[in-house]
Amino acid sequence: MFFAIPNWLLPAPTDIFHEAVNGWDSYAHHLLSTSNLAVVGFVIGVSVGLVVSISLHLLPSVRQAVYPLLILSQNIPIIVLAPLLVIWFGFGVLPKIIIITLVCFFPIVVATLDGFRQTSPDLMHYMRMAGASKSQLFRKLEIPHALPSIFSGLKIAATYSVMGAVISEWLGANKGIGVYMTLAQSSFRTDRVFVAIVFIMILCLIFFAIIIGLEKVMLKGRRGKDE
Amino acid sequence: MFFAIPNWLLPAPTDIFHEAVNGWDSYAHHLLSTSNLAVVGFVIGVSVGLVVSISLHLLPSVRQAVYPLLILSQNIPIIVLAPLLVIWFGFGVLPKIIIITLVCFFPIVVATLDGFRQTSPDLMHYMRMAGASKSQLFRKLEIPHALPSIFSGLKIAATYSVMGAVISEWLGANKGIGVYMTLAQSSFRTDRVFVAIVFIMILCLIFFAIIIGLEKVMLKGRRGKDE
Amino acid sequence: MSELIAESITKSFADKQILQNVSFTVKEGEFVALLGPSGSGKSTIFHLIGGMSRPDEGTFSLDGKDITGQRGMISYTPQNPSLFPWRTIIQNVVLGAEIQKKPDYQTAQEMLEKAGLKGYENAYPYQLSGGMQQRVAFVRALLSPQDFICLDEPFSALDEFTRLEMQQWLLNIWQENKKSILFVTHNIEEALYLADRLLILSNNPATIKYDFSLPFVRPRDENLFLTEEFLQWKRKIYQALQENNHIPS
Amino acid sequence: MSELIAESITKSFADKQILQNVSFTVKEGEFVALLGPSGSGKSTIFHLIGGMSRPDEGTFSLDGKDITGQRGMISYTPQNPSLFPWRTIIQNVVLGAEIQKKPDYQTAQEMLEKAGLKGYENAYPYQLSGGMQQRVAFVRALLSPQDFICLDEPFSALDEFTRLEMQQWLLNIWQENKKSILFVTHNIEEALYLADRLLILSNNPATIKYDFSLPFVRPRDENLFLTEEFLQWKRKIYQALQENNHIPS
Amino acid sequence: ANSQDGTEESEQNTKEEVTMVLDWTPNTNHTGIYVAQDQGYFEEAGLDVEITLPGESGADQVVASGQAEFGISAQEQVTEARTQDIPLVSVAAVIQHNTSGFASPVDKNITSPADFVGKTYGGWGAPVESAVIDSLMKQEGASVKDVNIVNMGNTDFFTAIERDVDFAWIYYGWDGIQAELRDIDLNMLYLTDYSEKLDYYTPVITTNETMIDENPETIKKFIGAVSKGYQYAIDNPDEAADILIEAVPDLDEELVRASQEWLSPKYQAEAKQWGVQDAEVWKNYADWMYSNNLLDTELDADAAFTNEFLPENE
Ligand SMILES: Nc1ncnc2c1ncn2[C@@H]1O[C@H](COP(=O)(O)OP(=O)(O)OP(=O)(O)O)[C@@H](O)[C@H]1O
Ligand SMILES: Nc1ncnc2c1ncn2[C@@H]1O[C@H](COP(=O)(O)OP(=O)(O)OP(=O)(O)O)[C@@H](O)[C@H]1O
Numbered sequence A, B: 001m002f003f004a005i006p007n008w009l010l011p012a013p014t015d016i017f018h019e020a021v022n023g024w025d026s027y028a029h030h031l032l033s034t035s036n037l038a039v040v041g042f043v044i045g046v047s048v049g050l051v052v053s054i055s056l057h058l059l060p061s062v063r064q065a066v067y068p069l070l071i072l073s074q075n076i077p078i079i080v081l082a083p084l085l086v087i088w089f090g091f092g093v094l095p096k097i098i099i100i101t102l103v104c105f106f107p108i109v110v111a112t113l114d115g116f117r118q119t120s121p122d123l124m125h126y127m128r129m130a131g132a133s134k135s136q137l138f139r140k141l142e143i144p145h146a147l148p149s150i151f152s153g154l155k156i157a158a159t160y161s162v163m164g165a166v167i168s169e170w171l172g173a174n175k176g177i178g179v180y181m182t183l184a185q186s187s188f189r190t191d192r193v194f195v196a197i198v199f200i201m202i203l204c205l206i207f208f209a210i211i212i213g214l215e216k217v218m219l220k221g222r223r224g225k226d227e
Numbered sequence C, D: 001m002s003e004l005i006a007e008s009i010t011k012s013f014a015d016k017q018i019l020q021n022v023s024f025t026v027k028e029g030e031f032v033a034l035l036g037p038s039g040s041g042k043s044t045i046f047h048l049i050g051g052m053s054r055p056d057e058g059t060f061s062l063d064g065k066d067i068t069g070q071r072g073m074i075s076y077t078p079q080n081p082s083l084f085p086w087r088t089i090i091q092n093v094v095l096g097a098e099i100q101k102k103p104d105y106q107t108a109q110e111m112l113e114k115a116g117l118k119g120y121e122n123a124y125p126y127q128l129s130g131g132m133q134q135r136v137a138f139v140r141a142l143l144s145p146q147d148f149i150c151l152d153e154p155f156s157a158l159d160e161f162t163r164l165e166m167q168q169w170l171l172n173i174w175q176e177n178k179k180s181i182l183f184v185t186h187n188i189e190e191a192l193y194l195a196d197r198l199l200i201l202s203n204n205p206a207t208i209k210y211d212f213s214l215p216f217v218r219p220r221d222e223n224l225f226l227t228e229e230f231l232q233w234k235r236k237i238y239q240a241l242q243e244n245n246h247i248p249s
Numbered sequence E: 001a002n003s004q005d006g007t008e009e010s011e012q013n014t015k016e017e018v019t020m021v022l023d024w025t026p027n028t029n030h031t032g033i034y035v036a037q038d039q040g041y042f043e044e045a046g047l048d049v050e051i052t053l054p055g056e057s058g059a060d061q062v063v064a065s066g067q068a069e070f071g072i073s074a075q076e077q078v079t080e081a082r083t084q085d086i087p088l089v090s091v092a093a094v095i096q097h098n099t100s101g102f103a104s105p106v107d108k109n110i111t112s113p114a115d116f117v118g119k120t121y122g123g124w125g126a127p128v129e130s131a132v133i134d135s136l137m138k139q140e141g142a143s144v145k146d147v148n149i150v151n152m153g154n155t156d157f158f159t160a161i162e163r164d165v166d167f168a169w170i171y172y173g174w175d176g177i178q179a180e181l182r183d184i185d186l187n188m189l190y191l192t193d194y195s196e197k198l199d200y201y202t203p204v205i206t207t208n209e210t211m212i213d214e215n216p217e218t219i220k221k222f223i224g225a226v227s228k229g230y231q232y233a234i235d236n237p238d239e240a241a242d243i244l245i246e247a248v249p250d251l252d253e254e255l256v257r258a259s260q261e262w263l264s265p266k267y268q269a270e271a272k273q274w275g276v277q278d279a280e281v282w283k284n285y286a287d288w289m290y291s292n293n294l295l296d297t298e299l300d301a302d303a304a305f306t307n308e309f310l311p312e313n314e
């Protein structure tokens, strides 16, 4: 039963490949547009996430009050947010970036804050005794100590950023892989839908690989668990 | 300009409150249905996430191969998955739970695996010398050590589970807060849309609070950073 | 009751050779002390016995059985206490036992009292002083069921008197149960007071340079420190160690 | 060049009183040793001087200035080395200096060589033995710019000879720069060899029970250990400590 | 796409920018607009039109709020919107008659509303659906109570009929044509065949009341151009299909051509002019909705639409 799926619902890989090769000219610009959106959104989302988590970390009293709001921000359905964003910011790139930012920043905040919280008490103790200022404590101890957690958050965010970009295009866009996919879907071109998915996945894997590469470089020299 | 928003687009809080009180009977069962879905989906998603991450952790060779697939699983747009799920599983509750599971399990996997990776080498050393079996190492050291990370993942997953349930209802459901919201939206009852959002948020906060409470209990006695 | 034989153990880290052809025996019920310069490879020997990694060459056998690379055959105090921060003190001390069989909280309680830690059973490690943590790690090793005990500087953070009490207590336990003990220390008097035999490690790469059998009768008490024979031995060991007398690099 | 005065310091953890009315002075350029039973409160005194928490009562002043609860006024070796696992050895030793001003890698390099750690500059802490890590923490404290140094059992993991070299080196640095030093140790000989004055802490709760001024002339060398005067002092301190002779609880 | 305040300058030489928001992805309902764009009718009228896809939430709110000048909607939505005081006005009917109906594969044997009994209907959960089905079935003495209604969410027609669904509500001009192309034989029960009151306008072109008050000229120019576009599509279905395909190359060519072929004659049908709307149609449907409890208040039908912007009949 699982394999009795009509071709128009789940096209054969060869069909998908064929369409991917032949259709390149027609979707290359969509791809570019979505990657741009995803990269910009990811960078902004991560920056916002880091700034927010650092601020909350440095202002523990604010943290209590703001944390629930962050959770809430993840629960505003896009179909509600979409008209508001469009009305405030039009059909341009800004509302889309807001959506991606909203998707990316939350995993960063949760992971980073948890990273800060787990800072080794012994090292913290040494730094305090040595008279480290709050900013030194932060730069020399808390940040490097939280780095693995931050990367954990970055990985989740990177994974979501491409999908976030695709979703943001449903806000109303004239190009982008999300638009391409909706058009394909509504004109029943399932092969194209799958081409779109394949590229979304490739984009996402590239993003993820970049983060892993960065992690390798930045955490170089840290002791692996088997050494 | 920001505040020149007509009432039918962003209703006044009093209107929302009014509708929330008066309409209770009409949406209470939707609410119940969605909470059920979210809880079941969350529990299954978290279980799957834990099982997957534990398996990957214990089978590092499989890990390399499977990890990219996990990332990909987060990048299958629901609009593509939906028809397949419907064909395979119909319009019942199963495909919806699959969607929520898909949303919830990923943050758990990433956070848990990163938690395992950070196990203290000194304690690991002691356990090995003491002849701990793989399972003891796991139960007595790796799990307790990864607990804060796991909770970090649980928090993200809990946040997403309610939204995941709402999205899953777009797959076709006869009740649920997602259905209620879509209908309200299409008949321009923005006040009801916002009632739905408010309840989605409340549900989500309750979930989050439960996780935080659980974390407090399970991590009790662990040294806070200021002690 | 167990006899450990180390045969021509060689070990390098990266391109640096640490141990070269190290051979020794710890007989059944024997108490052997291991001395050597800082960084020479004493802890490394322990890690190899414990099976943390395999020697590049050579074998360990316990009671005639090859245990090279096998774990869980010895009970052990690491050089730093390595207590589990999320476990209370009593939960920490039973850990070694827990891994092998059902832990005995009754005995654990008594042992903690003997180690001067009464009232700290339910404290967490961070609430203890350095010396107290070291005693917890020591009690944990004593409560482990294995008959061969490796102790890596277990008393280095203790004051003279607490240290003496611990030493005396260790001797009692050792005599009662006839466990075999391999003991790393930097304190010559401690080594002389406790051990039957005394191994001295050279440096760079480390080999066993001396293997002294000590003639002091048992049971021993504090008066031993004042005997002429003890002082002579102390001088002798001092000189043996002095031959390594350059800062290791 | 700095003078520390501790005035009637009292401190409790939860319901347990640790320090009661502890007062002492470390004069400009003075080398003071602090002895006391394990768990009596020596490290706690350091933490209070360092401003980690405030005493329940009492004040510290440095050069007449109240520094109670203020951080960064002293340089310090913690009882466990507390090295930063993601920093190489050379990056670790400059950390204390880095916090106050621009670090001097040249001097750091020389200091590491003197501590027998040449060739380990770019190693990570986990690649070092226990004693080597302790030396790194010691070098880190010496490289910190403050004039008042608190050392918490800095040599406990070193063999006799490495320890002697480190002691001698510490004395040289201290004499050259006339820093003031407060030094915790469990080794009576070490305390006698290094210090001008010797404070003995009682237990439960801790107070300063004795404050001995040592008459040995400087510069001191290893021959001091063999003098009759030294042996007498050793016995005296031993007895003073013995009055605490029960396992603390 | 902000024109309200830039009108004065743009009237002199620069073109006036307006935004047109579609109701869904581009399809043959929108051909006239794309033709007007391609053939330069907008340009001639001094307009610079941006055609935008609506995204998740549809065009109505965006148009009503003035963020976009024009949009595509349907009579049913405009009716609901207006009874909620949302200032949306229909200015042209794209198709004269309702081309939607209940479709089912022939092997389900659904040839009249009475056959719905015992079958499964796949819908999206709106109250209007059961009301429509019921009014069809009543004519044959049956009741919607005997129909099993499931919500199929965003699932498309072809997927749904693979599974538990027996019949669904589709636009013949798109899904129906696709079925033809796939050689799936459908039984189609058009709403218009069973009830006059259900022959409402879908889709329609909308604007908001502010536009009507402040920029009637712009509307006139826009509708004039669009009207020419649809006239072109009526006269030249093949060329019109080409234009749509060229403008939106990601659409399926075959489907567009077939659909255009089918739809072109239906834009104007028997009406005297493309786009005209009849007050009766608006009244009938609103009354039907009201009597079926689908509206909270009655509609002021005359305010909901206007023909005043249609070009004078030549
Ligand atoms: N994981 C490692 N990687 C690289 N080198 C290591 C590693 N572990 C130990 N070494 C090196 O091996 C040598 C011996 O270390 P070991 O810990 O056995 O010394 P030790 O005799 O116990 O010294 P101490 O008395 O100071 O504890 C040292 O030079 C150390 O740098
Ligand atoms: N954070 C804490 N919470 C509760 N009790 C503590 C804490 N830190 C220290 N103590 C208690 O304070 C007492 C003194 O500890 P401290 O570390 O100062 O001892 P010490 O003299 O340095 O001992 P050692 O020689 O063993 O290092 C101990 O009984 C210890 O249990």
Ligand SMILES: [Mg+2]
Pocket: C042, C043, C044, C079, C152, D129, D130, D131
């Ligand atoms: Mg060692």
Ligand SMILES: [Mg+2]
Pocket: C129, C130, C131, D042, D043, D044, D079, D152
């Ligand atoms: Mg201490």
